[in-house]
Amino acid sequence: xxxxxxxxxxxxxxxxxxxxxxxxxxxxxxxxxxxxxxxxxxxxxxxxxxxxxxxxxxxxxxxxxxxxxxxxxxxxxxxxxxxxxxxxxxxxxxxxxxxxxxxxxxxxxxxxxxxxxxxxxxxxxxxxxxxxxxxxxxxxxxxxxxxxxxxxxxxxxxxxxxxxxxxxxxxxxxxxxxxxxxxxxxxxxxxxxxxxxxxxxxxxxxxxxxxxxxxxxxxxxxxxxxxxxxxxxxxxxxxxxxxxxxxxxxxxxxxxxxxxxxxxxxxxxxxxxxxxxxxxxxxxxxxxxxxxxxxxxxxxxxxxxxxxxxxxxxxxxxxxxxxxxxxxxxxxxxxxxxxxxxxxxxxxxxxxxxxxxxxxxxxxxxxxxxxxxxxxxxxxxxxxxxxxxxxxxxxxxxxxxxxxxxxxxxxxx
Amino acid sequence: xxxxxxxxxxxxxxxxxxxxxxxxxxxxxxxxxxxxxxxxxxxxxxxxxxxxxxxxxxxxxxxxxxxxxxxxxxxxxxxxxxxxxxxxxxxxxxxxxxxxxxxxxxxxxxxxxxxxxxxxxxxxxxxxxxxxxxxxxxxxxxxxxxxxxxxxxxxxxxxxxxxxxxxxxxxxxxxxxxxxxxxxxxxxxxxxxxxxxxxxxxxxxxxxxxxxxxxxxxxxxxxxxxxxxxxxxxxxxxxxxxxxxxxxxxxxxxxxxxxxxxxxxxxxxxxxxxxxxxxxxxxxxxxxxxxxxxxxxxxxxxxxxxxxxxxxxxxxxxxxxxxxxxxxxxxxxxxxxxxxxxxxxxxxxxxxxxxxxxxxxxxxxxxxxxxxxxxxxxxxxxxxxxxxxxxxxxxxxxxxxxxxxxxxxxxxx
Numbered sequence: 001x002x003x004x005x006x007x008x009x010x011x012x013x014x015x016x017x018x019x020x021x022x023x024x025x026x027x028x029x030x031x032x033x034x035x036x037x038x039x040x041x042x043x044x045x046x047x048x049x050x051x052x053x054x055x056x057x058x059x060x061x062x063x064x065x066x067x068x069x070x071x072x073x074x075x076x077x078x079x080x081x082x083x084x085x086x087x088x089x090x091x092x093x094x095x096x097x098x099x100x101x102x103x104x105x106x107x108x109x110x111x112x113x114x115x116x117x118x119x120x121x122x123x124x125x126x127x128x129x130x131x132x133x134x135x136x137x138x139x140x141x142x143x144x145x146x147x148x149x150x151x152x153x154x155x156x157x158x159x160x161x162x163x164x165x166x167x168x169x170x171x172x173x174x175x176x177x178x179x180x181x182x183x184x185x186x187x188x189x190x191x192x193x194x195x196x197x198x199x200x201x202x203x204x205x206x207x208x209x210x211x212x213x214x215x216x217x218x219x220x221x222x223x224x225x226x227x228x229x230x231x232x233x234x235x236x237x238x239x240x241x242x243x244x245x246x247x248x249x250x251x252x253x254x255x256x257x258x259x260x261x262x263x264x265x266x267x268x269x270x271x272x273x274x275x276x277x278x279x280x281x282x283x284x285x286x287x288x289x290x291x292x293x294x295x296x297x298x299x300x301x302x303x304x305x306x307x308x309x310x311x312x313x314x315x316x317x318x319x320x321x322x323x324x325x326x327x328x329x330x331x332x333x334x335x336x337x338x339x340x341x342x343x344x345x346x347x348x349x350x351x352x353x354x355x356x357x358x359x360x361x362x363x364x365x366x367x368x369x370x371x372x373x374x375x376x377x378x379x380x381x382x383x384x385x386x387x388x389x390x391x392x393x394x395x396x397x398x399x400x401x402x403x404x405x406x407x408x409x410x411x412x413x
Numbered sequence: 414x415x416x417x418x419x420x421x422x423x424x425x426x427x428x429x430x431x432x433x434x435x436x437x438x439x440x441x442x443x444x445x446x447x448x449x450x451x452x453x454x455x456x457x458x459x460x461x462x463x464x465x466x467x468x469x470x471x472x473x474x475x476x477x478x479x480x481x482x483x484x485x486x487x488x489x490x491x492x493x494x495x496x497x498x499x500x501x502x503x504x505x506x507x508x509x510x511x512x513x514x515x516x517x518x519x520x521x522x523x524x525x526x527x528x529x530x531x532x533x534x535x536x537x538x539x540x541x542x543x544x545x546x547x548x549x550x551x552x553x554x555x556x557x558x559x560x561x562x563x564x565x566x567x568x569x570x571x572x573x574x575x576x577x578x579x580x581x582x583x584x585x586x587x588x589x590x591x592x593x594x595x596x597x598x599x600x601x602x603x604x605x606x607x608x609x610x611x612x613x614x615x616x617x618x619x620x621x622x623x624x625x626x627x628x629x630x631x632x633x634x635x636x637x638x639x640x641x642x643x644x645x646x647x648x649x650x651x652x653x654x655x656x657x658x659x660x661x662x663x664x665x666x667x668x669x670x671x672x673x674x675x676x677x678x679x680x681x682x683x684x685x686x687x688x689x690x691x692x693x694x695x696x697x698x699x700x701x702x703x704x705x706x707x708x709x710x711x712x713x714x715x716x717x718x719x720x721x722x723x724x725x726x727x728x729x730x731x732x733x734x735x736x737x738x739x740x741x742x743x744x745x746x747x748x749x750x751x752x753x754x755x756x757x758x759x760x761x762x763x764x765x766x767x768x769x770x771x772x773x774x775x776x777x778x779x780x781x782x783x784x785x786x787x788x789x790x791x792x793x794x795x796x797x798x799x800x801x802x803x804x805x806x807x808x809x810x811x812x813x814x815x816x817x818x819x820x821x822x823x824x825x826x
Contacts, residue, residue: 031479034480042483053474061657069461070790103516103517104707105706106706110678134690139679141693146677244709265523271547293519294518295659296661298658299712
């Protein structure tokens with residue numbers, strides 16, 4: 001990999017050389033790519049389908065659903081916990097039996113935030129940030145209203161994301177009154193990485209619980225939930241984990257909190273002796289007590305293949321390529337786009353940045369539309385950001401180079 | 414169809430004649446049936462896959478997910494409401510824009526029950542019955558605990574289900590104090606049909622809201638949500654609607670209540686101007702405000718095909734065949750199984766019975782196991798019921814006859 005400190009040198013590197021040296025380059029062949037000329041830079045919003053996911057879906061439908069019929073539940077019942085363990089232990093730094101795949105990120109976030117508030121009944125404050133992902137903010141607003149709590153909003157730097165110092169200041173302003181601190185690990189717009197160990201530790205020192213949204217981290221950067229002492233986390237599987245459109249989300253609860261916290265939505269999949277169908281809810285022990293209704297098996301099956309592929313590639317290699325791709329994109333931005341009035345909307349320090357790069361210009365919305373018409377697909381994030389998602393398993397350095405060519409041409413014209 | 418009043422005559426009818434006269438017989442060919450010798454009487458738990466669902470899944474994966482990538486959301490966004498309208502207007506007697514397909518039955522039941530309690534803040538009582546489906550009871554227990562409410566339990570006749578008189582008596586015992594009445598329309602064990610118009614009207618007279626669980630009705634019997642004045646309803650799509658294992662559930666909210674009730678889980682799919690990602694939750698108007706997180710597109714696509722097939726067959730023909738199949742099963746039970754110590758666990762009156770038949774004997778659990786080993790799949794419901802699910806689009810009269818042969822042989826042996 002080239003020296004990332006030298007933007008002009010890196011920007012002038014032939015992307016074919018970078019692709020030739022990429023140890024993950026062959027993973028692209030493990031995905032279904034019907035139009036190889038299309039440059040897809042939105043795998044951070046919806047990842048491409050693994051070949052194995054299509055094969056698995058066909059098998060689940062024809063052999064399991066049609067052939068096993070109701071008997072499929074003999075093994076489907078385990079799927080949320082089996083896949084949760086694969087994801088948790090291979091890609092999230094969790095211990096076994098701390099992760100379950102179920103429901104949507106919104107539902108899981110609601111349940112964990114709700115349980116956290118219940119576990120801190122005397123405390124009125126929820127800390128989060130204005131730049132957090134919308135669904136998290138909306139859920140918290142509803143909970144604050146319904147539970148008579150108040151949100152203390154961080155107002156982070158748009159590029160650098162919520163700083164540990166800002167969190168510390170808000171905690172100090174509300175002594176013994178913060179129930180929950182919740183931020184995204186990688187910001188959806190800027191890709192800024194929040195300091196998970198430091199913020200977790202600050203929250204704990206203040207007596208609060210902490211809930212991380214890892215939707216833009218899982219499968220893109222190394223996450224160490226257990227080592228950081230994290231209480232609670234959620235995330236999706238349809239971005240870097242290539243699980244499919246609307247694939248099931250996951251939740252993480254640290255082992256020693258699983259019995260202490262109470263699932264506000266008590267469903268039959270979380271019930272001990274589920275099929276006795278008896279009177280009175282008695283939760284299954286551990287993370288299983290956090291399952292709710294009947295899980296969607298088609299979605300789980302596809303997600304398992306995506307997660308398996310990332311686990312096979314290995315998070316360290318994925319992270320290294322994510323850094324290399326984003327460094328390359330930033331170098332090209334600096335040399336070719338900055339002169340056209342673009343500003344970088346992501347941190348320059350690789351260790352502080354996830355696997356996408358935001359570039360900002362006031363006409364970003366219209367430029368995105370024109371890029372898509374040209375066969376380069378990024379996404380737009382209001383008000384002025386073009387997000388270039390550089391999903392490490394499916395994006396080549398040539399993709400990045402060609403995308404910048406197109407942006408430069410459109411932006412100059 | 415033969416005269417159902419004469420059990421011996423009906424029981425001695427050749428099932429091949431009944432199949433030959435069945436106007437829906439050809440629908441069986443619209444499903445994937447890899448083992449035609451297997452007798453599947455559990456379509457009331459997991460319906461068989463429509464051929465169209467397998468084709469659709471392959472297309473969604475290869476063409477939409479792989480080919481359209483993120484652009485698929487241009488039409489996926491509408492799916493929960495589009496399919497909700499198909500289901501609601503064709504099969505549930507709802508008006509347009511009153512039904513959405515989303516999340517699981519448990520999650521939807523929680524959200525609607527929670528909203529109903531919020532809408533009746535001065536009232537402490539929730540009315541439901543001990544024989545209601547477990548997940549509904551468990552959710553209500555959690556809500557009662559968290560919201561300081563109390564459940565007034567009906568204790569219905571095990572076969573006939575909750576009677577209108579019992580509901581009236583409980584309402585009278587708690588004047589001006591019942592917030593919510595919620596029962597299943599068709600009981601999961603006995604198939605007893607509760608009187609939807611009468612119970613709805615009683616609840617309204619008492620100032621309560623009513624929430625129906627239609628998991629065992631939808632796609633099996635005629636439902637008239639609008640005509641009955643129902644406030645709220647939920648149901649699944651993986652039973653008679655053949656939507657696939659863990660297919661998305663649906664919720665119904667009467668139009669004039671949609672603005673009055675508040676979704677407790679405020680997610681980004683329920684937000685006006687979702688992709689502006691702005692500050693402050695402002696719900697989309699109407700049923701769209703009840704969407705939460707990112708919907709699972711694979712599950713929705715398969716479910717749409719199942720729903721479409723039921724709508725094409727027509728609920729009146731489906732209901733007529735459901736009655737004919739259950740009448741035939743009961744006649745065979747009376748003549749051949751009652752002498753072996755079985756008791757009928759379902760109402761004898763066709764108008765009071767859904768599309769399955771329960772037969773009871775103390776060794777039902779063991780008998781079910783032996784039936785499955787023989788290639789006849791019913792399911793067991795504790796403590797003593799064998800459920801024979803006679804899903805009208807995929808079950809033949811010959812299936813019923815052969816299943817009773819097997820039961821009689823095993824039970825006598």
